[in-house]
Amino acid sequence: xxxxxxxxWGVVVLIALVAIAFFSMKKSPEAPDTATKNExxxxxxxGVILPLTGDGAVYxxxxxxxxxxxxxxxxxxxxxxxxxxxLVVEDSKCTGETAVSAAQKLINVDKxxxxxxxxxxxxxxxxxxxxxxxxxxxxxxGSSSPDLTGASPFFFRNYPSDASQGTVLARIAxxxxxxxxxxxxxxxxxxxxxxxxxxxxxxxxxxxxxxxxSFPTKNTxxxxxxxxxxxxxxxxxxxxxxxxxxxxxxxxxxxxxxxKPALIVNDVISGDPxxxxxxxxxxxxxxxxxxxxDPQNQKFQHLIxxxxxxxxxxxxxxxxxxxxxDAVFMVRDALLANGxxxxxxxxxxxxxxxxxxxxxxxxxLPSGDRDGGHSPRVIKxxxxxxxxx
Amino acid sequence: MDIIPQLVVNxxxxxxxxxxxxxxxxxxxxxxxxxxLAHGTVAAIGGYTVFYLSKSLDFPVLPSVIVGVxxxxxxxxxxxxxxxxxxxKKKASGMVFLVASLGVMTAxxxxxxxxxxxxxxxxxxxSAKVYQVFGGVITQVQAIILLCVLLIxxxxxxxxxxxxxxxxxxxxxxxxxxxxxxxxxxxxxIGRVFFLGSAIAGLSGILVGFxxxxxxxxxxxxxxxxVIASIIGGIGNVYGGVLGAFLLGFIENFGIWKISGxxxxxxxxxxxxxFLLFRPQGLIKK
Numbered sequence: 001x002x003x004x005x006x007x008x009w010g011v012v013v014l015i016a017l018v019a020i021a022f023f024s025m026k027k028s029p030e031a032p033d034t035a036t037k038n039e040x041x042x043x044x045x046x047g048v049i050l051p052l053t054g055d056g057a058v059y060x061x062x063x064x065x066x067x068x069x070x071x072x073x074x075x076x077x078x079x080x081x082x083x084x085x086x087l088v089v090e091d092s093k094c095t096g097e098t099a100v101s102a103a104q105k106l107i108n109v110d111k112x113x114x115x116x117x118x119x120x121x122x123x124x125x126x127x128x129x130x131x132x133x134x135x136x137x138x139x140x141x142g143s144s145s146p147d148l149t150g151a152s153p154f155f156f157r158n159y160p161s162d163a164s165q166g167t168v169l170a171r172i173a174x175x176x177x178x179x180x181x182x183x184x185x186x187x188x189x190x191x192x193x194x195x196x197x198x199x200x201x202x203x204x205x206x207x208x209x210x211x212x213x214s215f216p217t218k219n220t221x222x223x224x225x226x227x228x229x230x231x232x233x234x235x236x237x238x239x240x241x242x243x244x245x246x247x248x249x250x251x252x253x254x255x256x257x258x259x260k261p262a263l264i265v266n267d268v269i270s271g272d273p274x275x276x277x278x279x280x281x282x283x284x285x286x287x288x289x290x291x292x293x294d295p296q297n298q299k300f301q302h303l304i305x306x307x308x309x310x311x312x313x314x315x316x317x318x319x320x321x322x323x324x325x326d327a328v329f330m331v332r333d334a335l336l337a338n339g340x341x342x343x344x345x346x347x348x349x350x351x352x353x354x355x356x357x358x359x360x361x362x363x364x365l366p367s368g369d370r371d372g373g374h375s376p377r378v379i380k381x382x383x384x385x386x387x388x389x
Numbered sequence: 390m391d392i393i394p395q396l397v398v399n400x401x402x403x404x405x406x407x408x409x410x411x412x413x414x415x416x417x418x419x420x421x422x423x424x425x426l427a428h429g430t431v432a433a434i435g436g437y438t439v440f441y442l443s444k445s446l447d448f449p450v451l452p453s454v455i456v457g458v459x460x461x462x463x464x465x466x467x468x469x470x471x472x473x474x475x476x477x478k479k480k481a482s483g484m485v486f487l488v489a490s491l492g493v494m495t496a497x498x499x500x501x502x503x504x505x506x507x508x509x510x511x512x513x514x515x516s517a518k519v520y521q522v523f524g525g526v527i528t529q530v531q532a533i534i535l536l537c538v539l540l541i542x543x544x545x546x547x548x549x550x551x552x553x554x555x556x557x558x559x560x561x562x563x564x565x566x567x568x569x570x571x572x573x574x575x576x577x578x579i580g581r582v583f584f585l586g587s588a589i590a591g592l593s594g595i596l597v598g599f600x601x602x603x604x605x606x607x608x609x610x611x612x613x614x615x616v617i618a619s620i621i622g623g624i625g626n627v628y629g630g631v632l633g634a635f636l637l638g639f640i641e642n643f644g645i646w647k648i649s650g651x652x653x654x655x656x657x658x659x660x661x662x663x664f665l666l667f668r669p670q671g672l673i674k675k
Contacts, residue, residue, distance in 0.1 A: 188651065213650040218610050220601045223399040224642045225650040231392035245509035249601060252511075256519060256528045257395065 043086035044079075044340060046331055047106035047136075049099055049117030049127060056094030056120055059142065062315050063119060063324050064089060066303070069310055070328035080335045085328075092118055096126025103127040107134045113342045114139060114334065116327050119320075121145035128155045135342040137349065139331065141323040146194030150367040154342065156349040158330065158362050159323045160373025162191050162267075165289035166198030168374045169238075169264055172287060174206040176389055179235035182264065184212040185225060185250055189242040195266050196240055217242065222253045229261075236262040236287075244272035251282045264288065270377060270384050280382030288384065289374035293318045299325075299358040319359075326357035391524060396642050398525030401535065404638030406600070408538045409593030410615025411622070411630030412545065417586040419625035420562045421579055423486035427468060427493040428590055429608025429615070430501075435461035435591025436598035436607070437501055440510055458591045465587020468493055469580055477576070494608065501605040511602035512595070530599045537596065538631065541589060545627050558582060562625070617661045623671030632672055 048067055051060040067087055075084045088110045090102035099118050106112045107130070114137045118124040124143040131138040132152040140148070140157040149161055173179045182203060186196045193214075200210045211234065213225045229237060237254075241247040247269040254260070263286035269275055270288035294300060303325045307315045315321040330352070338344035355362040363371040376387035414428050438457035442448040448456075472489055481489075518529040549555035560568040561575045561582075569575050594603065597611065614637065615630075622633025637657060644656040664671065 215650055216654065218606070219653070220597075220607070220610075221403060223402065224396070224645050224653065227392060227395045227399055227642075228646065228650070230395075243509075245602075248511075249509070252513075253601070257526050258519065 041083065043084040044335060045086050045088050045110055045112050046328075047103075047110060047112035047115035047117070048087050048089045049092045049102050049106070049115055049123060050089070050119045051094040051123070052089075052091040054093045054095075059119055059317055059320060060091075060094075062317065062321065063142070065311055066307065066315060066321055066324045067116065067328055069306060070325055073306075074328065074332050080332055085332065085335075088112060092120075092123045092127075094120040094123060096122045099123035099127040100130055103130045103136075103138070107131070107136050112136065113340045114331055114345060116141065116331060118143060121148060124148055124155065124157075125151070128152045131155070135346075137334075137342050137345045139327055139349070141327040142320050145190070146197070147190060149369050152368070154346045156346075156364050156368035158326055158357075158359065158364070158370050159320070160291050160370045161194070161198075163194040163198035164291075164369070164372060165267055165374040166195045166200075167202045168289045168372060168376055169287060170199045170202035170206065170208075172376050172387065173236060173264060174203055174208050177236070177262070177287070179208065179262070181209045181211070181232075181234040182236050182238055183229045183232060183234040184210060184214075184238045184240055185222070185229070186212055186214040186238075186240040187242045187246055188214050188216050191268075192240045192242050192266070196238075199238065217246070220249060222250050223257060226250070226254050226257050226259055230257065230259040234261070236264055238264040238266075239269060240266050241268060244269055244275040248275055248279060251279050255282055262287075265379075267291070267374070270379060276379060276384060277382040280379075283379045284381065286379040287387070288377045288379060290377050290384065291319055291374045292377075293322060294360055297322075297358060297360060299356070303358045322357070322359035326355075326359050326362065329357065330355060330362070392646070394522075394524035395526065396646060397639075398522060398527050400639040400642040401635065402527065402531045402638070403642060404635030405531070405535045405538045406593065406597060406611075407614045407618040407634035407637055408631045409534065409541070409596065410590065410611050411618040411634045412538070412541055412627065413586040413589035413593065414612065414615050415619050415625055415627060415630040416545065416589070417582055418619070420558055420582045421473070421486075422562075423473075423483055424490070424616075426487065426490040426609070426612065427497060428490075428586070429610075429612030430494045430497045431461050431465050431468075431587045431608070432590040432594030432597070432611055433501055433603060433605055433608045434464055434497065434594065436512065436594035436603035437505055437605075438591070439595050439598065440505070440512055440603060443512070444510075454592075454595055457595050458588050461591020461594065462584040462588030464497075465590070466580055466584040468587075469583035473583075474576055474580070477579075498605050498608065505605070507605055509602050509604045510598075512598035513600075513602075528600070530596065534596045534600065537592065541592075542627060542631050549627070554578070554581065614657065617657055619671075620661060620669075621664050621671055623673035626671070626673050629671050629673040636672070 050063050051057055071085050071087055079085055088106060090106060092099035092102045106115055116139050118127055118140055119142040121143040124140045128138055128151045132154040138155045142159050143157055144159055144162045146161045146163040184196050186192050196212060203210050239247050239250055265286050265288045267290050300322055304314055334345045334348055338348050349364050350366050352364040365371050377384045378387045417425055435457045438460045439453045442453035442456060443450055476486055476489060520527050549558060557573045557578045560573055561578050565575050618634035618637050619630045621636055623629025640660055641653050641657055645653050
């Protein structure tokens with residue numbers, strides 16, 4: 001009996017060995033000899049994690065195009081101090097699980113020190129500890145979850161946190177609009193709570209008062225909350241929901257209760273054109289914030305024309321296109337300043353200040369977040385327009 | 390502005406909505422003595438029927454509502470005929486009925502979500518007409534809800550007290566076996582009760598749809614409030630359910646006057662626990 005058990009184990013081990021050998025051989029053409037990496041003249045490898053299959057692929061494919069376009073531009077202009085940049089792209093399917101194995105592959109097999117990605121917040125959240133353990137920098141141009149704020153010294157992003165709109169709106173509400181009291185109606189979800197937290201912090205710091213009425217997602221009766229707020233007479237009401245439908249419900253019930261306060265809404269509501277047009281009257285003059293594009297920015301203009309030339313159409317999801325394009329150039333600067341050293345680059349990332357890119361001026365905070373990012377907007381006759389004082 | 394009139398109006402509106410659900414639930418529970426979880430989903434079906442007829446087929450509102458109410462009633466009747474009647478024949482335990490109704494609820498809810506997506510939809514057209522009452526505001530739909538509750542309550546009382554059918558229902562609810570012995574076709578009676586109770590549920594789903602909106606999963610939270618109302622008021626009793634519903638509406642709305650709105654459900658269920666512990670028979674004993 002013992003013998004046969006041993007034989008079975010032996011066979012299992014053998015199969016495993018063969019399988020490992022087979023897969024590593026299969027992978028070798030994609031990832032050519034890693035031995036040349038240490039030579040100072042060879043290309044510098046930079047890892048990329050993005051969703052190329054599944055629902056997230058609509059974002060991942062244009063992102064890959066933009067990365068490759070940026071790398072060509074960088075390499076044409078002397079690369080990184082004479083060395084060429086080389087991207088190693090891994091599909092992460094917009095899931096944390098796949099992102100982790102992609103990061104492990106990039107770190108252990110390709111020995112990269114910088115990974116651009118993930119795109120989805122779930123990818124970045126899952127891959128951050130893996131990268132941090134290996135002292136590899138993870139730099140996301142697309143993840144917006146507030147949970148990533150301060151996630152690790154090795155993580156940073158040039159796409160703003162969802163919460164950044166809270167900060168931006170707090171400043172305008174207090175400084176320009178002279179609101180002293182703001183009443184939140186906040187859905188109990190991570191996103192909405194993140195917006196509230198950021199707004200509350202900034203608004204209170206400036207000297208204002210924030211009250212919060214939060215409610216569970218399944219709630220449909222907002223009359224009590226609205227009645228209470230109507231009675232408290234705040235200077236403005238902030239509608240902070242996870243989905244536009246819930247926001248619409250709150251607006252309808254406020255309208256029924258004949259309460260039409262000065263409004264602030266998050267980018268979920270202002271980002272849904274149907275909601276904005278259907279509630280145009282109620283939302284008239286409402287303050288909101290979006291992470292949008294600046295068509296006047298020259299680098300942005302260049303990105304759009306170059307992409308169109310190369311791929312025959314304008315890049316979709318341009319608010320991401322700009323940060324993705326910037327990310328590759330920031331990585332070049334990081335490598336120029338620090339060499340291939342994850343720890344040094346991680347420290348350097350926190351010193352980035354007013355870095356001029358296609359997405360405007362980028363400043364990275366000690367938490368790894370991009371400072372600001374959302375720009376204020378105002379809703380006028382059913383349309384979201386830039387905010388002017 | 391004085392806040393109290395509006396809080397009173399809000400409480401009455403909430404109470405009226407809970408009453409609608411409690412009335413149908415109580416009717417079925419009183420007769421069959423089992424906790425029908427599918428009741429709330431039947432309400433959602435009523436709402437979605439009207440949504441389909443009036444928004445997709447451009448039917449006028451009133452006929453759509455009538456069809457919606459009848460359709461919800463038929464669904465309730467069919468569920469009883471196909472599932473619960475078979476279980477009654479097998480003399481299944483209350484637990485089996487509960488689980489079976491959970492199955493019906495989940496299946497129907499999934500079906501609605503497949504047909505109409507899980508998106509939140511609203512039935513109302515244009516902006517709501519609003520009335521001022523004693524310093525509070527009430528919309529036309531809410532006024533209609535209140536009116537419906539009073540009419541249904543009166544109608545049910547008359548029906549149960551003065552008709553042959555009512556007598557048979559009361560006999561069945563007192564003791565099904567004895568009712569059978571004296572020659573009442575209890576299956577037929579229960580089937581009709583299901584139709585009636587489900588039609589009331591359908592109407593409540595429709596009215597809620599006009600007031601706030603509908604989504605496939607709306608049933609359970611509606612039902613739970615209806616059930617709390619029934620238990621507070623006295624389960625199986627027509628007036629009890631309505632009384633409990635209004636009491637619950639007032640407790641909820643005034644409860645969060647001074648504390649944050651997130652406590653609303655905690656207050657509602659806290660009251661339920663207090664009643665279960667100290668007055669399980671409810672305000673009005675059957």
